[in-house]
Amino acid sequence: MSNEIDLDARPVKTRKPWFLSLIGLLTMGGMIAMPFIAGEPGGDEMPDIVRYFGHFHPVILHLPIGIFVLVLFQELIAMFSRHKSARSIVPMFLGSASAVVAVILGFLLYQGGGFEGSELAEDHLWGGTIFACVAVFTFIVRAWTLSPTATQAPFRVFLLASVGVMSYASHDGASITHGKGYLTEYAPDSIRKLLGMEPKEKKEEKVVKPLEEQIVYVDIIQPILNKSCVKCHREEKSKGKFRMDTFELLVKGGKEGDGIEPGNALDSNIIFRAELPEDDDEHMPPEGKKDIEDHELLVVKWWIDQGADPLIKVGELELTDEIRDAIGKLDLTISPESEVEKEESDNPSDELLKTVTELGSEFPGGLTFESQESSNLTFTGVSLRKNLTDENFAKLGSVIHKMVSVDLSATGITDRSVALLAPAESLRMIRLNETGITDASIDTLVKLQNLESVNLFGTKVTDEGVKKLSALPNLKRLYLWQTDVSEEAITDLQKALPEVEIVTGI
Numbered sequence: 001m002s003n004e005i006d007l008d009a010r011p012v013k014t015r016k017p018w019f020l021s022l023i024g025l026l027t028m029g030g031m032i033a034m035p036f037i038a039g040e041p042g043g044d045e046m047p048d049i050v051r052y053f054g055h056f057h058p059v060i061l062h063l064p065i066g067i068f069v070l071v072l073f074q075e076l077i078a079m080f081s082r083h084k085s086a087r088s089i090v091p092m093f094l095g096s097a098s099a100v101v102a103v104i105l106g107f108l109l110y111q112g113g114g115f116e117g118s119e120l121a122e123d124h125l126w127g128g129t130i131f132a133c134v135a136v137f138t139f140i141v142r143a144w145t146l147s148p149t150a151t152q153a154p155f156r157v158f159l160l161a162s163v164g165v166m167s168y169a170s171h172d173g174a175s176i177t178h179g180k181g182y183l184t185e186y187a188p189d190s191i192r193k194l195l196g197m198e199p200k201e202k203k204e205e206k207v208v209k210p211l212e213e214q215i216v217y218v219d220i221i222q223p224i225l226n227k228s229c230v231k232c233h234r235e236e237k238s239k240g241k242f243r244m245d246t247f248e249l250l251v252k253g254g255k256e257g258d259g260i261e262p263g264n265a266l267d268s269n270i271i272f273r274a275e276l277p278e279d280d281d282e283h284m285p286p287e288g289k290k291d292i293e294d295h296e297l298l299v300v301k302w303w304i305d306q307g308a309d310p311l312i313k314v315g316e317l318e319l320t321d322e323i324r325d326a327i328g329k330l331d332l333t334i335s336p337e338s339e340v341e342k343e344e345s346d347n348p349s350d351e352l353l354k355t356v357t358e359l360g361s362e363f364p365g366g367l368t369f370e371s372q373e374s375s376n377l378t379f380t381g382v383s384l385r386k387n388l389t390d391e392n393f394a395k396l397g398s399v400i401h402k403m404v405s406v407d408l409s410a411t412g413i414t415d416r417s418v419a420l421l422a423p424a425e426s427l428r429m430i431r432l433n434e435t436g437i438t439d440a441s442i443d444t445l446v447k448l449q450n451l452e453s454v455n456l457f458g459t460k461v462t463d464e465g466v467k468k469l470s471a472l473p474n475l476k477r478l479y480l481w482q483t484d485v486s487e488e489a490i491t492d493l494q495k496a497l498p499e500v501e502i503v504t505g506i
């Protein structure tokens with residue numbers, strides 16, 4: 001009892017908080033030094049205990065946030081109320097101490113790895129450290145201004161500064177866990193405007209202009225190029241040093257010179273390349289890629305032949321019925337960007353990557369992605385020859401649906417493997433030559449509506465089976481060399497599929 005009375009009676013002025021201040025300053029110095037002393041984050045040599053404590057960061061960090069907000073409210077109330085309550089150092093001690101703990105745990109989390117190269121994480125590390133330093137300093141100021149006569153302005157200034165830095169740091173932190181823009185994602189436009197953000201996109205805004213009003217290059221030509229060519233001919237990836245994503249670059253061309261000759265479509269390199277036979281090495285797009293459609297090419301040629309003016313409208317050009325039809329067939333509702341983006345975001349999922357890598361060791365060099373940014377697969381079993389059996393091929397079951405090109409030439413597979421291809425809806429090319437397949441395989445093939453090239457050379461297919469191939473709408477080439485298919489049947493098929501090149505060796 002007497003103790004308490006003693007404390008109160010002691011004159012406040014004689015208890016200067018030098019020691020507390022020293023500890024506070026040392027803590028601040030330690031926190032700032034921490035990232036410089038510690039080595040590179042990540043790495044397997046990091047003991048698990050670091051990660052164990054690090055994972056408590058998201059738990060602890062809410063303590064300083066709560067306490068500082070509480071103290072700020074307390075202070076606001078104190079400013080406007082006549083009743084002066086006693087000042088206490090306890091809340092500021094808890095607030096700044098928990099901030100220090102949160103920073104140390106956060107630092108351990110960062111050291112545990114996984115944030116390498118993340119600017120946001122680095123920003124947050126420094127934001128958090130600065131906050132904890134300002135918090136400790138505010139605590140020191142609090143310790144010096146406890147007496148009822150002391151002026152409160154310095155404490156209030158630092159308290160406000162702490163809360164300010166804290167908001168900044170916690171926003172960065174939240175962006176790491178929830179992704180940027182988590183808070184503003186659903187904000188009304190008025191608030192987005194206040195924050196200097198773009199208004200939300202109006203989804204339905206795309207008005208379709210009447211055909212005559214459309215600008216040929218912008219509304220028609222560039223979207224066609226975006227669809228078939230730009231994914232390989234743009235800033236990030238300019239094959240042949242040729243970009244096709246702007247008008248100027250399209251005209252400028254690449255290594256081989258001008259991309260287009262205004263007024264002369266047939267002399268324009270893009271047309272020349274696209275019209276080369278498909279098995280020509282220089283054909284564009286390269287083999288295995290989805291070809292530019294004939295009606296699309298027709299429209300591009302029409303525009304080039306009439307001068308390739310980038311600003312001219314459809315109504316200002318000569319419009320034949322053929323061109324009108326071709327334009328009608330275009331799918332112009334797709335905006336140029338969305339098509340390119342779709343290609344870019346078509347990256348293989350981690351899971352697919354893992355499966356393909358695993359299967360890669362089973363079929364070395366046999367299973368590959370069609371291109372770097374594609375999740376489409378190509379398979380060739382040619383190097384395995386007769387060692388590739390139905391049993392082996394069945395191991396590819398989980399990735400069959402991603403295949404666009406399958407070469408089983410001269411392997412040991414039978415109709416059973418071909419039946420496994422039923423889910424390969426995107427399959428464009430298949431080689432089954434010199435295998436033991438029969439008409440039974442054709443029943444599977446006719447369901448793969450994207451097939452463009454089918455090689456059945458040297459197989460046991462008959463008139464009966466081949467007849468069914470007329471149901472493949474995209475078929476361009478069919479190899480029937482050295483089969484039992486009769487000349488008659490081939491003539492009939494050619495009649496049914498006048499566009500298809502049937503290679504018979506006759």
Ligand code: HEC
Pocket residue numbers: 228229230231232233239240241242253254255256257259269270271273274281282284285286289292371
């Ligand atoms: C899958 C990627 C890919 C796609 C899609 C593609 N190209 Fe190419 N393109 C290439 C590569 C690789 C080269 C360089 C090798 C060559 O010259 O054949 C090239 C070169 C060219 C060149 C020669 C440029 C020069 O001056 O050297 C032209 C012209 C061209 N492409 C036109 C097109 C057109 C038109 C399309 C769309 C119908 C298209 N490309 C689609 C990959 C692609």
